[in-house]
Amino acid sequence: MILINIYSHKLCYLSLALIIGAIGTLSFSPYNFWPAALLSFSGFQFLMLQRTTRNVSVIGFMWGLGFFGTGMHWLYFSLKMFSGLSSIVNILIIFVLTAYLALYPLLFSTLLNILSTQNLFLRLIILSPVLWQITEFLRSIVMTGLPWLQFGYTQINGPLKGIAPLMGEEAITFFLVILSGLLVYAVRYRQILSIVSVIIIIVLCWSLSFITWFVAVPERTVDVTLVQGNMPPLLKWDLNDLTNTLNTYIRLSAPYVGKTSIIIWPESAIPDLEANQQLFLKYQDKQFRNSGTALITGIIDSRIKNNFYHTYNAIIVIGNVKPYHYLSKNRYQKSHLVPFGEYIPCISCLRYLISFFHFPESTFSCGKYLQPQLDVLGYYLTPALCYEVAFKQRMRDNFRQETDFLLTMSNDAWFGDSIGPWQHLQMAQMRALELGRPLLNSTNNGITTIINANGEITNIIPQFQSNALRAKVTPTTGLTPYARFGNCSIWAVTLLFSMIWLICVLRLFYKAYLKKEVFHNRIE
Template identity: 30%
Template sequence: MNLIWTLPAARVISLPSRMTVACAAGGLAVLTLPPFSILLLVPVAYATLLVLLRHLSVAKAALVGWAFGLGQFGFGLSWIAESFYVDAERFAALAIPAVAVLSAGLAIFPAIAAALFAGVAQRRAIGGVLACLLFATCWTTAEWLRGHLLTGFPWNLAGYALVEYAALRQPAAWVGSYGLSFLVVLAGTLPAAAFLARGRHRWDIPLLGVGIVVVAWNAGTARLQLETPGPSGVDLRIVQGNVPQQEKWAPENREATLTRYLELSTRPGPVDILLWPETAFPGFLDEDVEARSRIAAAIPAGALLLTGVPDRVSMDGGTSYFNSVQAYDQSGEFLTGYAKHHLVPFGEYMPFRGWLPIDRLTQGLGDFTPGPGPRTLALPGVPLVAVAICYEIIFPGHVVDDLFRPDWIFNATNDAWFGTSIGPEQHLASARMRAVEEGLPIVRAANTGISAVIDANGDLAARLGTGETGVIGAALPFAHPPTLYARFGDWTLLALIFATWAVGLAAGLVGTHRGNKKTRTETKSCW
């Protein structure tokens, strides 16, 4: 289906005007994501960007893509500024500059996608549906690079527009979140192809987008209807202490913090696994005999505690600090632990220390040391558990040990840094997508929210909102068998892209052959 793309007036739109519109479209892309999830804005945002890239050189296309990314990340990550006001005296002045610099840096990835698209589309004279396919491929490639280069930051992927739509998010079990991004952007740009095409084919193109949605919806519905076991019989209690970040580490508040967690933990009700969030205990618990004794008294008979705590280990070269989750039994005995391996730059360690004249945002005695990687913990009397601390949960395909599959994932986090902004909702969305991808339930304990129990389909079985103090009592959901994505990871994304391109090229050849019989003029692209 090789089509002529018209609208020659687009040639005269100035570059600054295109960048301004692209920046606004990037902001609209954020509204497609949680907590807004306005799905109808997907074609508005991505189709607009595709139209703006017409007739541009690679360099100018990169600038337009960068402007889109600036709007996308400037709005989508604005909540990061909240963390600078936790210690306002030292860091408040850096809030806006830091968000601006981060947004400008991350906007390089949409710029890469736009430049790749412009270079290939112009050289190969690609238009119509194939142009949409090319753009979706370039966009997904750039998102994948964003999730892997340097430390990686796969936040607010385009595919997360489907998080709130149960059936539509299920294909992530087969192609992952990057695969969902490919499908979302492909379907979202097809209206641009219809708008710019001429002839009777322009009315066929929207049907392709509808077809993608219908196929995804039916496939997802079929997965949701698969028979699932009943309650696991394992009773959870998630404690959300709701201690403000400004107060958490003050020595005079330590006793009040521990007392609050103990009171919430001992409320009536069955408990097999007691779950406290990231750094719930403001100290080195394994070194504090008195605190362990008090906590042991709060753990019901036969139950276990999983809690986030800082940890330190003395070595020949000095002391190493870890952000960890530790397991304790009812006697207060330390059973095992997990050390966070994917640390937050500037928050848990300072990259280029010695070069940059600033300290990290979080309080502590030194930079954290990364742990060895994803682990599955075998604890007495409970299903096998993987641990992901804070933003480790945002990385598709990197949250569980592939050689020792767990039965569930415990996500201990502390989103108190970000108050009541949209950040915690976006973080929760990532956790829900990991549940679908891995086919595993995720239990989330957050200091100030959002704590939740997420089943293996990504549904919220229970939730405690931001700023609430309380507990969640719920049964641990069962796991699904390993998903296709859990088995093969992002190789399924490559298979999806290759298969879609094969269908698109075949359809293009058929359309070109038919068009040649009618008129030679319909075979030229205007890219």
């Protein structure tokens, strides 16, 4: 009976950890209930109190399963579409990925329990944000990184959004962990002061959102049209599909040629090699340039370098001031590729796995980490393709003071009617807010948007529509503190908190040592 009660108790708090983790997904788009982030992480912290390290590790893993399992289940739609495997196998693959991501909350909870002292304030408010910052950083770089579902993004419409242009999204996550710790501390000790501290921090951070870090340049306002073709994802290139795709984008663009300055097509809008489409590109280049309109489009580029073919997911510009030519350097080549989507990591080791799961052996090459701005009719754009927008440091490093707009292009048709594209859009909003520039977000099937320098959506085309979005967009100038210093600020704060924790721990050990000495002296 005792064993049954013990196992029932364990099953209860592990199930609770799973549910609390799942609640965290509600804080992200399209749900946008930002308090769920505080509720989820506070519950996670509370569940770990006064437990053994082994139990805490399991709680961390279960919380991660609930959080990432609900937050990234949309990847199932992509697997279902191109893997050719049964639903059970696809679910198994998603579970393996979720289990991998859950290792980071497990690492966080384990280290937290090992390094914690009896002092709950040190554990919840000082040490927790430090360890979460470190484990989230590891998640963003290990095996090329997957920095999806970081809690800072939930504040794009929340009271902490003012931190973003000051210190970046990671700093918002840092403060959310502090607030969660204060809430747990308040519940644990029924302390009003902690609740007051939470309110003060939220109000101070909210007040930051009234600071404008950029300056609009209305005299350089430009007429822009984003075209959403709503084309089905292509499992293989076919001449009929290519013709249909090109005709669709040309038809949707035609009413705006000569009437708008810049037209933007999404990622891989031309589903063919650039070298194969030279006649089409040069003809369109002449037509667009004569009309005074420039076209930015995604395309696949394969060219010989060092006696090998290198294939790039690329962005090119036609109809610009200078005529288009194949060797033009006014282009962007994607630098952060999607594992198993655009390249196969350790392909020689995984070849059997690839053939078993029917993954296409993508052989895209990485573009350079740092690349010049796209120059379009004298406007400078910092581009990102697909999920590159999730890598804040990469986008910030490519950002320049002369940048007029940010540009993101993607094709989320692989993810169906899921929450994935909405989370993708939320990250694009955060990049605009961090860097203080309007962002042009062009997608194949939605959500195509124009985002202002405050991270707010000003124009949108709903998903699954073939349509064009025309708007006048005003560039901005000036550098936000985040644009100047990147993540240095949050790492400085992390180091400061680490030093505070270390000093406090050493002081506690010293006090314990003195007590021990006094005790021995009394005995003697």
